[in-house]
Amino acid sequence: xxxxxxxxxxxxxxxxxxxxxxxxxxxxxxxxxxxxxxxxxxxxxxxxxxxxxxxxxxxxxxxxxxxxxxxxxxxxxxxxxxxxxxxxxxxxxxxxxxxxxxxxxxxxxxxxxxxxxxxxxxxxxxxxxxxxxxxxxxxxxxxxxxxxxxxxxxxxxxxxxxxxxxxxxxxxxxxxxxxxxxxxxxxxxxxxxxxxxxxxxxxxxxxxxxxxxxxxxxxxxxxxxxxxxxxxxxxxxxxxxxxxxxxxxxxxxxxxxxxxxxxxxxxxxxxxxxxxxxxxxxxxxxxxxxxxxxxxxxxxxxxxxxxxxxxxxxxxxxxxxxxxxxxxxxxxxxxxxxxx
Amino acid sequence: xxxxxxxxxxxxxxxxxxxxxxxxxxxxxxxxxxxxxxxxxxxxxxxxxxxxxxxxxxxxxxxxxxxxxxxxxxxxxxxxxxxxxxxxxxxxxxxxxxxxxxxxxxxxxxxxxxxxxxxxxxxxxxxxxxxxxxxxxxxxxxxxxxxxxxxxxxxxxxxxxxxxxxxxxxxxxxxxxxxxxxxxxxxxxxxxxxxxxxxxxxxxxxxxxxxxxxxxxxxxxxxxxxxxxxxxxxxxxxxxxxxxxxxxxxxxxxxxxxxxxxxxxxxxxxxxxxxxxxxxxxxxxxxxxxxxxxxxxxxxxxxxxxxxxxxxxxxxxxxxxxxxxxxxxxxxxxxxxxxx
Numbered sequence: 001x002x003x004x005x006x007x008x009x010x011x012x013x014x015x016x017x018x019x020x021x022x023x024x025x026x027x028x029x030x031x032x033x034x035x036x037x038x039x040x041x042x043x044x045x046x047x048x049x050x051x052x053x054x055x056x057x058x059x060x061x062x063x064x065x066x067x068x069x070x071x072x073x074x075x076x077x078x079x080x081x082x083x084x085x086x087x088x089x090x091x092x093x094x095x096x097x098x099x100x101x102x103x104x105x106x107x108x109x110x111x112x113x114x115x116x117x118x119x120x121x122x123x124x125x126x127x128x129x130x131x132x133x134x135x136x137x138x139x140x141x142x143x144x145x146x147x148x149x150x151x152x153x154x155x156x157x158x159x160x161x162x163x164x165x166x167x168x169x170x171x172x173x174x175x176x177x178x179x180x181x182x183x184x185x186x187x188x189x190x191x192x193x194x195x196x197x198x199x200x201x202x203x204x205x206x207x208x209x210x211x212x213x214x215x216x217x218x219x220x221x222x223x224x225x226x227x228x229x230x231x232x233x234x235x236x237x238x239x240x241x242x243x244x245x246x247x248x249x250x251x252x253x254x255x256x257x258x259x260x261x262x263x264x265x266x267x268x269x270x271x272x273x274x275x276x277x278x279x280x281x282x283x284x285x286x287x288x289x290x291x292x293x294x295x296x297x298x299x300x301x302x303x304x305x306x307x308x309x310x311x312x313x314x315x316x317x318x319x320x321x322x323x324x325x326x327x328x329x330x331x332x333x334x335x336x337x338x339x340x
Numbered sequence: 341x342x343x344x345x346x347x348x349x350x351x352x353x354x355x356x357x358x359x360x361x362x363x364x365x366x367x368x369x370x371x372x373x374x375x376x377x378x379x380x381x382x383x384x385x386x387x388x389x390x391x392x393x394x395x396x397x398x399x400x401x402x403x404x405x406x407x408x409x410x411x412x413x414x415x416x417x418x419x420x421x422x423x424x425x426x427x428x429x430x431x432x433x434x435x436x437x438x439x440x441x442x443x444x445x446x447x448x449x450x451x452x453x454x455x456x457x458x459x460x461x462x463x464x465x466x467x468x469x470x471x472x473x474x475x476x477x478x479x480x481x482x483x484x485x486x487x488x489x490x491x492x493x494x495x496x497x498x499x500x501x502x503x504x505x506x507x508x509x510x511x512x513x514x515x516x517x518x519x520x521x522x523x524x525x526x527x528x529x530x531x532x533x534x535x536x537x538x539x540x541x542x543x544x545x546x547x548x549x550x551x552x553x554x555x556x557x558x559x560x561x562x563x564x565x566x567x568x569x570x571x572x573x574x575x576x577x578x579x580x581x582x583x584x585x586x587x588x589x590x591x592x593x594x595x596x597x598x599x600x601x602x603x604x605x606x607x608x609x610x611x612x613x614x615x616x617x618x619x620x621x622x623x624x625x626x627x628x629x630x631x632x633x634x635x636x637x638x639x640x641x642x643x644x645x646x647x648x649x650x651x652x653x654x655x656x657x658x659x660x661x662x663x664x665x666x667x668x669x670x671x672x673x674x675x676x677x678x679x680x
Contacts, residue, residue: 273614
C-alpha cells in the first residue's frame with residue numbers, strides 16, 4: 001500500500017498481453033485523488049474483484065463488452081467507501097458496490113452505485129457470493145440448467161466463485177451434483193465443505209472414465225466454466241434433453257487462436273440445449289439474487305471461500321493466476337482498509 | 341414394380357454400410373401379402389419418404405431412435421391405401437399416412453394411422469410439406485429461430501424438404517432470409533421460386549465471403565441442416581443473441597468418425613442459443629402444422645418441389661443420393677399406383 005494519501009493510483013494497460021497476462025503488461029499511474037464535481041461521488045476502493053472475464057477485455061477484438069484500450073484504466077467491480085459526495089443519495093462513510101476500475105479511488109455519477117449495509121455479510125461478499133459471480137450462478141442454474149431431483153448435474157471450476165454457488169444451488173434443487181476442479185485439495189473442499197456428491201480432478205489421467213464413474217446415469221445438466229478437455233469429457237456423457245449453461249471457457253482465455261471444439265452432431269440426436277449467457281444482460285437478476293441469497297449467507301446455508309491478495313499492484317499477477325487455476329475460491333484484491 | 345400381386349416385397353438391411361449406403365447393403369425379401377388379424381389394418385404403399393435421418397438408423401450405436409438391426413425391414417414414413425381392415429375406423433380404400441417401412445404392404449394396429457382426405461393436396465404432399473419435414477421446419481422456426489422483421493436468418497439445404505419450408509416461413513415472419521444450397525440450379529430456384537432474398541452456393545470458392553456479402557448485418561438466426569464447412573461459415577457471422585435450430589448435419593452422416601466442430605467460446609460472449617430438436621418428440625406439432633399449412637399449400641402460398649424415384653428397389657440408392665445432395669426437393673419413392 002502506498003503511504004501517499006493525496007494521490008490516487010490506477011492500474012493502466014501498457015500493452016496487450018500475448019498469452020498469460022502479467023505485471024509487465026500494466027503500469028501504475030498516479031494522479032491526485034479526485035474531488036467530486038456536481039452530482040458526483042468519490043469513493044476509496046476497499047475490495048477489488050478479479051474475474052476471468054477480464055482477460056477478454058484485454059483482447060484487440062471486441063467481445064460482448066468494449067475492449068480496454070492501451071492507456072486506459074483496467075476495469076473491475078469494487079466495494080468502496082464514499083469519501084466525498086455532491087450526490088443527494090450518498091454521504092461520506094457510505095459503503096457502496098458498483099464503482100469500476102483497478103484503482104484506489106474512483107469518481108462516478110452514482111448511477112450504478114448500490115449502498116451496502118454495514119450490519120450484514122462481510123463487505124467482500126458483495127463481490128462474490130452476493131455479487132456478480134453469485135448472480136451468474138443463480139441465472140445459469142434457474143434459467144438454463146434447471147436441475148431436478150433424480151437428475152445429475154456437473155459443474156466445472158466447482159471450487160471457484162461461480163461454480164461453488166452453482167453447485168450448491170443444484171444440490172438445493174435435489175440433483176446429484178458432481179464437481180470438476182483442479183487438484184485434490186479443491187476436490188476435497190468441494191465435497192466436504194460445499195457438500196457436492198462427488199468431485200473429479202480434471203488433472204487426473206482419465207477424466208472421462210472418472211467422470212463416468214461418478215455419473216452412472218449420464219449428465220442431464222452442465223454448468224460450463226472451463227471448456228477444452230473438460231468440456232469434451234462432459235459433452236460425451238450428456239443425456240437426451242440435457243441443458244448446458246455456457247458461462248465461460250477459462251481454459252482458453254490466454255490462447256491467441258482457439259482450438260477446434262466438439263462436433264455438434266449429438267446436439268441434434270440428443271436435443272441438447274447449449275445457451276450462452278452473461279448476467280449483466282439482466283441487472284434485475286443481481287438485485288433478486290442479493291435478496292434471496294442474503295439470508296442464506298447469513299445463516300451459513302451458502303458456503304463460500306475467498307482468496308485474498310493484498311495491494312492493488314498485485315492485481316495483474318492475480319489475474320494471471322485465476323486464468324491458470326491458481327486461486328482457491330473467490331479472488332479478491334484488498335486495496336484499502338475494511339471498516340467492518 | 342413386381343408383377344406378382346400376391347407377394348409383399350420388403351427392403352431389409354443386409355449389412356451395416358460403411359460410408360455411403362447403397363443397394364448392396366440391402367436385400368429385397370418377399371413374403372405373402374399379410375391379411376389383417378383382429379384389430380389390424382393392411383395397407384398397400386403408394387409413396388415412401390426418403391429422409392437424411394435414415395442414415396442414423398443404420399449405425400451400430402443408437403442415437404435418438406433404436407437402430408435398425410441386420411435382417412430388419414428399413415423404416416420410413418409412407419402414404420398408403422387400406423386394402424384390408426379389421427379395425428372399426430378404417431375401411432378398404434381409405435388413404436392413410438403413418439405406416440412405416442420400405443415395403444409394398446404393411447400391417448399395423450392402426451394406432452398411428454391418420455386418414456388423408458382425397459380432395460385436398462396431392463397424396464405425396466403428406467410426406468413432405470404437410471408431413472414430418474414441413475412440421476420440422478415449423479417447429480424449428482417457431483420454437484427456436486424465431487425470426488423477426490429486420491433480422492437476418494440463414495437456412496442451409498435451402499432447396500430441401502425441410503429447408504425450403506423453413507425459409508418460406510422465415511420470409512413470412514418478415515426477416516431477410518438467405519439460403520445456402522448446392523449448385524446454381526438449386527440456388528436459382530430458392531431465390532426465384534421460394535422467394536428468399538438470396539442464396540449462396542456452398543460449393544463456391546469462398547463461402548464465408550459470399551455469405552457475408554448477403555448478410556451485411558450479420559446473422560440473427562440459423563436453421564442448421566448441414567454442418568461442416570457450412571456451419572463454420574455461418575457460426576462465424578452470428579450476431580449477439582442469435583438462435584440456432586439444430587435440425588441435422590447431413591454433411592457428416594456417412595462419416596465413421598465425426599470431424600471436430602466449432603470452438604464454442606463465441607456462444608458465451610454472444611449469448612448464442614444452440615438447440616437440437618426432433619419434431620416427433622411433440623407429435624401435436626404435426627397435427628397443428630397440417631391444419632395451418634393445408635390452406636397455404638392449396639392456394640400456392642407455400643411452394644414445394646418433389647424429386648420422385650419410381651420403384652421400391654431404388655430406395656437404397658435414393659438414400660445415398662440425398663446424403664450427397666443429389667436430390668432436388670423432397671425425395672420420394674413411388675411404390676404403387678396413386679389413385680388421385
